[in-house]
Amino acid sequence: MTAFFQDFHILWISWLHVTMSYEAAWTLATIVGILLIALPLMLGVAMIIYADRKIWAAMALRRGPNVVGPFGLLQSFADGLKVMLQETIIPSAANKGLFLIAPIITFTVALMAWAVIPFNSGAILANINVGLLYVLAISSLGVYGTIIAGWSSNSKYPFFSAMRASAQMISYEVSIGFILICVVLWSGSFNMNEIVKAQQGHVLGLFNGFVFNPLLFPMWVMFLISGMAETQRAPFDLTEAESELVAGYQTEYSSMAFALYWLGEYANVLLMCALNATLFWGGWLPLMDIPFLGLFPGVVIPGVIWFLGKILFFFFIFSWVKATVPRYRYDQLMRLGWKVFLPVSLLWVFLVSGYLMLTGHFS
Amino acid sequence: MIQAFAFYLFATLMIVSGAVTILARNPVHSVLWLILAFFNAAGLMILVGAEFIAMLLVIVYVGAVAVLFLFVVMMLDIDFAELRAGFVKNFPLGMILALVLLCELVLGIGAYRAGAMQLGTADGTAAPLAGASNIESIGALLYTRYLFLFEAAGILLLVALIGAIVLTHRQRGGVRGQNVAKQVARRPEEATINVKPEVGKGVSL
Numbered sequence: 001m002t003a004f005f006q007d008f009h010i011l012w013i014s015w016l017h018v019t020m021s022y023e024a025a026w027t028l029a030t031i032v033g034i035l036l037i038a039l040p041l042m043l044g045v046a047m048i049i050y051a052d053r054k055i056w057a058a059m060a061l062r063r064g065p066n067v068v069g070p071f072g073l074l075q076s077f078a079d080g081l082k083v084m085l086q087e088t089i090i091p092s093a094a095n096k097g098l099f100l101i102a103p104i105i106t107f108t109v110a111l112m113a114w115a116v117i118p119f120n121s122g123a124i125l126a127n128i129n130v131g132l133l134y135v136l137a138i139s140s141l142g143v144y145g146t147i148i149a150g151w152s153s154n155s156k157y158p159f160f161s162a163m164r165a166s167a168q169m170i171s172y173e174v175s176i177g178f179i180l181i182c183v184v185l186w187s188g189s190f191n192m193n194e195i196v197k198a199q200q201g202h203v204l205g206l207f208n209g210f211v212f213n214p215l216l217f218p219m220w221v222m223f224l225i226s227g228m229a230e231t232q233r234a235p236f237d238l239t240e241a242e243s244e245l246v247a248g249y250q251t252e253y254s255s256m257a258f259a260l261y262w263l264g265e266y267a268n269v270l271l272m273c274a275l276n277a278t279l280f281w282g283g284w285l286p287l288m289d290i291p292f293l294g295l296f297p298g299v300v301i302p303g304v305i306w307f308l309g310k311i312l313f314f315f316f317i318f319s320w321v322k323a324t325v326p327r328y329r330y331d332q333l334m335r336l337g338w339k340v341f342l343p344v345s346l347l348w349v350f351l352v353s354g355y356l357m358l359t360g361h362f363s
Numbered sequence: 364m365i366q367a368f369a370f371y372l373f374a375t376l377m378i379v380s381g382a383v384t385i386l387a388r389n390p391v392h393s394v395l396w397l398i399l400a401f402f403n404a405a406g407l408m409i410l411v412g413a414e415f416i417a418m419l420l421v422i423v424y425v426g427a428v429a430v431l432f433l434f435v436v437m438m439l440d441i442d443f444a445e446l447r448a449g450f451v452k453n454f455p456l457g458m459i460l461a462l463v464l465l466c467e468l469v470l471g472i473g474a475y476r477a478g479a480m481q482l483g484t485a486d487g488t489a490a491p492l493a494g495a496s497n498i499e500s501i502g503a504l505l506y507t508r509y510l511f512l513f514e515a516a517g518i519l520l521l522v523a524l525i526g527a528i529v530l531t532h533r534q535r536g537g538v539r540g541q542n543v544a545k546q547v548a549r550r551p552e553e554a555t556i557n558v559k560p561e562v563g564k565g566v567s568l
Contacts, residue, residue, distance in 0.1 A: 129498070137421035140421070140426025141426065
């Protein structure tokens with residue numbers, strides 16, 4: 001099982017290379033790899049929307065979706081079908097081209113960052129040196145989908161929302177950058193796979209993950225909160241604050257364009273969960289670096305299962321927070337980003353690099 | 364084959380979007396085309412193996428600088444007629460600028476054709492770090508050989524940052540801010556009183 005996932009991209013290329021040129025093999029293998037990530041991701045997003053609604057309902061003592069399919073499992077697909085059959089309305093005052101491009105940008109960007117996420121040892125579509133920087137670069141593109149939507153709708157509330165969203169995302173990207181620098185300092189690499197490997201037996205040779213390190217634990221908490229702000233999830237969903245802004249930047253959108261925003265938003269949330277798992281909780285590694293006390297000899301849980309389990313766990317935290325925490329005020333949001341997270345993360349970069357220098361980590 | 368295809372794709376798109384940046388009538392469209400040009404420039408950087416620079420280009424220019432451009436341009440109420448009116452007046456200056464840029468371009472291509480300049484250590488041997496990734500080589504160079512220039516650039520940016528804050532900051536009186544620490548430290552005893560008024564009597568606070 002594990003051997004199959006080992007560098008599957010390279011494996012496929014060499015396998016295909018037997019019958020065709022290297023370039024054709026590379027193209028084919030990459031396209032297959034993209035589909036292998038994107039299609040399950042879309043299915044996962046559909047199911048995660050269902051899970052989100054169910055968790056939210058359970059915390060509010062409601063039943064949630066329970067009509068379509070067994071336990072309402074097919075609710076998201078019914079919603080998707082409904083949305084596809086709806087009419088696409090383009091406001092006459094809208095800037096038509098940009099109005100249609102904006103949801104496509106959001107959706108595409110949400111999928112693009114998954115290229116560098118390691119699902120298992122070597123099971124990574126683009127094993128590039130600057131993987132983490134790539135994630136930062138792509139997530140900084142996400143703001144364009146929102147800001148273009150707000151502007152091209154030529155409507156009051158979407159524009160307010162776009163301004164809010166872009167200010168919010170830029171603010172929290174700064175502290176996320178510093179948090180990631182702490183992780184990179186300790187792991188010594190920007191490559192996502194190397195970052196995961198650096199976490200093996202990180203604490204006392206027992207625990208896999210930077211989060212078990214007392215110095216990096218506060219960084220994880222801040223990363224989780226910043227991730228919520230970055231993906232505009234509750235309690236930071238000020239861009240969609242329905243009491244103030246109708247539905248935010250999506251107000252003028254209908255049918256598939258609206259659905260693309262919905263899917264993109266949840267794909268981004270899943271990406272944040274995956275980043276939490278990869279950067280702080282050891283990615284595809286088991287939580288502890290012991291072969292489970294020999295209780296089940298020969299049974300090895302594949303890394304993919306660990307990784308997906310961690311993603312689901314973090315998604316539960318996201319849903320939990322959404323169901324329980326009231327929405328922030330905008331000035332509180334800005335205060336948290338600039339006056340709390342930024343100085344603290346800056347201080348932590350100093351602390352972490354100082355500690356690493358003192359203990360001779362770099363020599 | 365793929366490299367050549369990618370190069371011509373990125374290069375063509377970059378030149379086209381650069382041209383449309385100047386030609387677009389709507390300033391917001393201009394900024395968006397400019398962003399596309401940045402993005403394609405990042406693609407070209409990747410093709411020459413400078414992946415770190417490419418990512419920085421996207422993070423800094425596309426992710427931060429262009430967003431601020433877009434912010435400003437979207438909120439500006441630009442009078443196009445007035446902009447056009449300055450065209451004839453500024454035409455000679457624009458031509459001079461274009462000529463200078465053309466000369467620099469010709470000079471640059473000429474210098475490139477004449478052979479690479481000797482960059483590197485004092486004895487003339489270039490010192491690229493063999494087998495090291497982009498980030499490591501840049502870091503090794505930046506923090507050893509160009510440490511002073513690097514630090515000087517940092518101080519310059521810091522001064523500019525403080526200058527911008529000093530110039531735009533003004534103390535406004537009468538603003539009711541929120542003191543979070545004070546709110547958190549507040550206890551029920553300070554905030555509430557329990558009174559049992561007699562029937563028909565009000566409570567005075």
